[in-house]
Amino acid sequence: xxxxxxxxxxxxxxxxxxxxxxxxxxxxxxxxxxxxxxxxxxxxxxxxxxxxxxxxxxxxxxxxxxxxxxxxxxxxxxxxxxxxxxxxxxxxxxxxxxxxxxxxxxxxxxxxxxxxxxxxxxxxxxxxxxxxxxxxxxxxxxxxxxxxxxxxxxxxxxxxxxxxxxxxxxxxxxxxxxxxxxxxxxxxxxxxxxxxxxxxxxxxxxxxxxxxxxxxxxxxxxxxxxxxxxxxxxxxxxxxxxxxxxxxxxxxxxxxxxxxxxxxxxxxxxxxxxxxxxxxxxxxxxxx
Amino acid sequence: xxxxxxxxxxxxxxxxxxxxxxxxxxxxxxxxxxxxxxxxxxxxxxxxxxxxxxxxxxxxxxxxxxxxxxxxxxxxxxxxxxxxxxxxxxxxxxxxxxxxxxxxxxxxxxxxxxxxxxxxxxxxxxxxxxxxxxxxxxxxxxxxxxxxxxxxxxxxxxxxxxxxxxxxxxxxxxxxxxxxxxxxxxxxxxxxxxxxxxxxxxxxxxxxxxxxxxxxxxxxxxxxxxxxxxxxxxxxxxxxxxxxxxxxxxxxxxx
Numbered sequence: 001x002x003x004x005x006x007x008x009x010x011x012x013x014x015x016x017x018x019x020x021x022x023x024x025x026x027x028x029x030x031x032x033x034x035x036x037x038x039x040x041x042x043x044x045x046x047x048x049x050x051x052x053x054x055x056x057x058x059x060x061x062x063x064x065x066x067x068x069x070x071x072x073x074x075x076x077x078x079x080x081x082x083x084x085x086x087x088x089x090x091x092x093x094x095x096x097x098x099x100x101x102x103x104x105x106x107x108x109x110x111x112x113x114x115x116x117x118x119x120x121x122x123x124x125x126x127x128x129x130x131x132x133x134x135x136x137x138x139x140x141x142x143x144x145x146x147x148x149x150x151x152x153x154x155x156x157x158x159x160x161x162x163x164x165x166x167x168x169x170x171x172x173x174x175x176x177x178x179x180x181x182x183x184x185x186x187x188x189x190x191x192x193x194x195x196x197x198x199x200x201x202x203x204x205x206x207x208x209x210x211x212x213x214x215x216x217x218x219x220x221x222x223x224x225x226x227x228x229x230x231x232x233x234x235x236x237x238x239x240x241x242x243x244x245x246x247x248x249x250x251x252x253x254x255x256x257x258x259x260x261x262x263x264x265x266x267x268x269x270x271x272x273x274x275x276x277x278x279x280x281x282x283x284x285x286x287x288x
Numbered sequence: 289x290x291x292x293x294x295x296x297x298x299x300x301x302x303x304x305x306x307x308x309x310x311x312x313x314x315x316x317x318x319x320x321x322x323x324x325x326x327x328x329x330x331x332x333x334x335x336x337x338x339x340x341x342x343x344x345x346x347x348x349x350x351x352x353x354x355x356x357x358x359x360x361x362x363x364x365x366x367x368x369x370x371x372x373x374x375x376x377x378x379x380x381x382x383x384x385x386x387x388x389x390x391x392x393x394x395x396x397x398x399x400x401x402x403x404x405x406x407x408x409x410x411x412x413x414x415x416x417x418x419x420x421x422x423x424x425x426x427x428x429x430x431x432x433x434x435x436x437x438x439x440x441x442x443x444x445x446x447x448x449x450x451x452x453x454x455x456x457x458x459x460x461x462x463x464x465x466x467x468x469x470x471x472x473x474x475x476x477x478x479x480x481x482x483x484x485x486x487x488x489x490x491x492x493x494x495x496x497x498x499x500x501x502x503x504x505x506x507x508x509x510x511x512x513x514x515x516x517x518x519x520x521x522x523x524x525x526x527x528x529x530x531x532x533x534x535x536x537x538x539x540x541x542x543x
Contacts (some may be wrong), residue, residue: 053506074421081511089506096499101447105422108517119408143450161507
């Protein structure tokens, strides 16, 4: 697989700040990846996302070192609008992202900016609404949607632009567990069936563990660990001090390991944990 | 949400008209009111506006706005009526010391002024309740060649109103829950009460605006030529209404 985002030696200092928000970041995202980024507040997660879609350095002033290549385009030389064709973005506050008063027009906004013909807009709007499962909201007023609906409208308006990459900054911060699951199922569908590379910043680690193919932990502007979910979650010695609580099933396996009762891989889901526990109990029964 | 002048979805003749036609109607009312000099004639124009509101089924929403404008026009009369010196004295407000002289010319003059104000401004709530903002934007940018940035500014200002009302409500509750006194009948005290409410609202709105700007930027806003999803066509009824409006305006001008 070829890399679709390549970040090398990226350092960014916001104007008026002395501490770099990002410090020597190197990152290589392959096409079709589903990457989760986690870390304490102020770790630079949002700044990293803003560097990918070109908002930094075009919107926020500051000192920018290193290079960011997105889909073969240098983000310093290409405007946000040019990058918009490659990378779609969804931000934390879904309310503030809405520009139109009707859902349909909200999706049309980005397409109008790309100067697409009307029939093509029509097609893409229908498609994006179907993928995100909100076709029934097409003619609804954007101000009267629930948090989860707004979030899905934001995702739909991003994917209507047919991006190759989707960057989401805490897309489920205002959602309940059910709404969160719906959003992640939508992302999984986009990743698996539409080949969209997904990068998601998230605080709820159990969802990252369940859905992502790779995890990245950030702290103080640096990437602390990076790897597959199992590799990262195994390093509880690093995660604990950062205040990242592993999913309960992983914690359980960790405790079993500490007591020397279990030696295999870390489980990420409940059914995997079930296998682990039955194995431990079986071994224990044999031992007795 | 409080009773703001908002689009009321209905399927009436007025709703179906092209925004251009409706904007031309407001302009026609405006010019007719300024040509006419008789209070009664301008009153008839005002009645015609109310008739249009009734035809489009938005009378219930428009009447409060007209009542508000009516109060405002009464104030306007008060400010005007005593300053006209010409004409025959009709009566004095305080008779024995001859204070507050009201003349027939003055009464007519201020009545014309107030009715003009009422008739010309009452078209706006009717326009807003029967026309979707996005359609106005489309005709402004496509037909009237207003740069998209300006019409977008207008629609965004309107879109943010419900958001700000919600924010204000939250701030109000937050401050109240911390024991902040927000109720008073003293208008001067009210001025000071508003400060701890207005400052958070201002900061929040600047932040919201910034987020929205970023969200627009990453969706390719301002990249170059732009196409439009919504389309508004002129229909036969539009041409008929425009012709009628033109005839009436011309007739009034000649008479």
